[in-house]
Amino acid sequence: MKKILVANRGEIAIRVMKTAKKMGIKTVAVYSAADRNAPHVKFADEAIYIGEAPSSQSYLVMDKIIGAAQTTGADAIHPGYGFLSENANFAEAVTAAGITFIGPRPDAIRVMGSKLGAKDAVKAYNIPMVPGVDKAITDVAEAKAISKEIGFPILIKASAGGGGKGMRIVQNEEEFESQMDRAISEAVSAFGDGSVFIEKYVGSPRHIEVQVMADSHGNTLHLFERECSVQRRHQKVVEEAPSSVLTPEIREAMGQAAVKVAQACNYLGAGTVEFLLDENLNFYFLEMNTRLQVEHPVTELITGLDLVELQIRVARGEELPIKQADLKILGHAMELRVYAEDPLTDFSPNVGKLEVYQIPVGDGIRVDNGFEQGMDVPIYYDPMLSKLITYGKNRDEAIQRMIEAIDQYKVEGVATTLPFGTFVMEHEAFRSGNFDTHFVKKYYDAESLKAKLDTEAEIAAYIALKHYLEDQKVLRLPIS
Template sequence: MLKKLLIANRGEIAVRVIRTAKALGYRTVAVYSEADANALHVEQADEAVCIGPAQVAASYLNADAILDAARKTGADCIHPGYGFLSENSGFAKAVKQAGLTFVGPPENAIELMGSKRRSKIAMQEAGVPVVPGYEGNNASDDELIAAAQDIDYPLMLKASAGGGGRGMRLVESESELANNIKRARSEAKQAFGDDELIIEKAVIEPRHVEIQVFADHHGNAVYLGERDCSVQRRHQKVVEEAPSPFVTPELRKAMGEAAVKAALACGYEGAGTVEFLVDKDRNFYFLEMNTRLQVEHPVTELITGQDLVAWQLMVAEGRPLPLAQDDIQLNGHAIEVRLYAEDPASGFTPQTGTLHQFTPAEGEGLRFDTGVRSGDVVSPHYDPMLAKVIAWGQNRDEARRRLIRALEDTTVFGVTTNRHFLSRIIADDTFGAGEATTAFLQQAFKNDPSLAPQPLTIRELALSACALSLGQSAQKGWSNAPATVMPMKLEARYETVELLVRHSGHKLLVAHGEEHYELQLQSQEPGLLCIIDNGVRQRCQYYRSGDSLYLQAFGRSWCVRDITHQPAQGALGTGSGKVQATMDGAIIDVLVAEGDQVEQGQTLVILEAMKMEHPVKADRRGTVGQLLARKGDQVKRGQLLADVQSTEEAAS
């Protein structure tokens, strides 16, 4: 019997594992970096050990520190979660050599499936369908270029050790290949410490469907239905659902049996996911096997009624699987989205900062898996996912409605999120019809005007003025105050606006140029306003931090700054030539030199942050004057990297 579980991870997955472990009677141990000293997973564990500084290489990837934490606390088993060391065969082996139980598959299975090249060969030998491609021993640039001629375009470059879309590139012509090999190798090296690549024939607009498998020490193996993960951005999953609206019972059985065959072929034990690409004719091809618990496992739990972490712990203790294949039943439909601190209007750049308020929605059929709460700081050191939002329903439409409502009713003040973007995906007609492929987001949202910077409406400006006029006091309104008229100057994200605000009694009239809007204050509580807008009572949540005001109402959320009493200042905007870091991160490549002529939109610097590469581009045509970016530099968001001078500036 195992008694004390150490979770070698952080964030929502650590919290989620702790929840089940406690319910089953385990004592729990959290590990944390110096940046995570006050994190939720640390608070919820029975014991916690600091394993190093914020940088993942010195903390969550430090196997020796994690094993030392297990020794100090007397933990007898380790759950790796997902990411970090979860698919590191060396770590699994080290855990075993330390006399501890690794809650995961054997190191040999991890090592085999961790190589896209070797796993494809193994699957071919096991009779599992695979995508045609090149996975030879020689993965030099010249060999890949030669192999591409035989495979033909379009094709996919993939990091052999990769996952999560990192080190992956779609190549549509020979002229693009050499540069994409360079970029894919660079990203793979940064993410996995291994720049080996393979090539696969690109399956155009496929479905990405994965099968959840489980195997025990007694030779039993089952599959627990499928998950459709076709809605992706840059090869990273955005929406996951179970069951797939595209998969028939016959296809589910065929894919499930192939996935079990794949697991048995590599001597698998524990939880694993076999991922397939499915074309329009429902032909399926092995993509990879993830030798861990998936981020999207909650949708499987909701439709099967099973706790997959509990299953993992059963297998780790040597017990047989709790259900046979015929006993596994699917009930209803579940959809999951990943709520990120990122800005869709600025190329989905990760956001950092303090979560002044984080209030997940509540309701029947809803589940939030999160590792943060109000007051926490979103750090540049780790993935910016705030929560997984999951909705279950008796059918797909019910799950969709619940999920949209959950996203609309969740409050996040302090950082920009993809909340509204996710809601629009779920409400989209193509997604609603179950017709979304891996090309869906690119096709549906590539030129979507709603992703562009949106100025505030006069209605939103009026509500902002209302909340600011009330200030931070607990007063109930202006009913006893004389009528006043005052100017107000607000800085929204994409504009500065000047308002004329008149309030008399409970009424407030806001003028912006030729536009006017009237609101009536019904009541005020800390963080909540109730107004009457055109005869309709509305509730508005708000949070004030210094000059900044965060609001959520009318199905939107926004932030303004009150700069009424601040002196005018020049602002760097579009076309300024000031090239700034879009987020905290590391400079991994500088593509220009001082004196170079550049075009508007040209990439000048490659910034690595949140485990992804991000291009930093010129906002105007001109000459590179001052170049402050250096390869290897750590930079802060907003830090000046280069100055692109106009022709007139360069001449002077």
């Protein structure tokens, strides 16, 4: 493998390229009209234009991506996450073109791409699952009867997708039909598939996921867990590793369950098995993400491993250089997704020009970044600017480092999730470890955050004025 084309943009494209360069492998960037001057384009050894700004005309066009690889002589494609990373047809087309796909086999992507297909694939492995149905449903009357049998509250989920789309919590029979109709409509709109499935709603769940890595020599490892319970609109904002609530016994049981899930679909490369953990620390299989996760850096920091390097080595046919017994959890890591979103207006996207953009540096601070000062944040893509990651010898140290790193991170021109990150890190529920996926709903108050930010701005203005007046006083002193 001498040249890798990264079929992505922003921070994840740069992240993959850094490891490739470390391994002595050349890199190719692809870019849309909106990304012509983006950092990932400058960072690569060479770059090739693939279309207009909308992703449907550029980053999602398989033929353009494969054509770019052929034109530049790239012998492998790394899809990153998002875009085509979990598209089985793309993985097949890449392989058919004689190019190595740095990811799982198409069959595994296909099986795990359907929540119902995933559950069907693992049901013989004695893995705990939330009570529910094991088939897709579009008939409202049938779904209502099943829901009464399971017992309310229940959760309706789109079979074909994620990210909170096509998902509805139904508290009682009276609201069932309206919520079912909305879930189906949303699923059709988002995924072109209105089929949904129904499961028992777990009231106070934590979202725990386990990183797995598998090679083509029969080795499958788990690299411990990540806690991803702080979410807005069912999407993660803060992640950490390890979880603060797992006992060694539960950690081992979840790890082994994740390995079984990977083996159930003959998995290859990096993947993530997601679980719900209830208030009694019972865990249930949710789904598998067949790609590198956004939050992979926290796993890298607590294991000392480079997951992208392992992906590349596995794709080259190499055996994993580590065994399960070699792996130990070292310290604690936190990650905040820095989105161009306004936490004061329900996290609405807030694109614009980055008038000031200065990232923090220091011991225990890592920033996987995709932007630079003076750039415009385009409206066409996910509004994540970077991932801010901190590491400490324990959880308290990682939290404190995160607070300090957020304070050093200077952004002007767009609103970001940085103030929300401080809110989370300073909140007693988060610091105590006693929180679940309802953290934002239970504790977050935009008005309180606004009042805090206004107070901080007033204090900063007062200090600046005080310094100015003192400087003027010095300037006016008579010369003796």
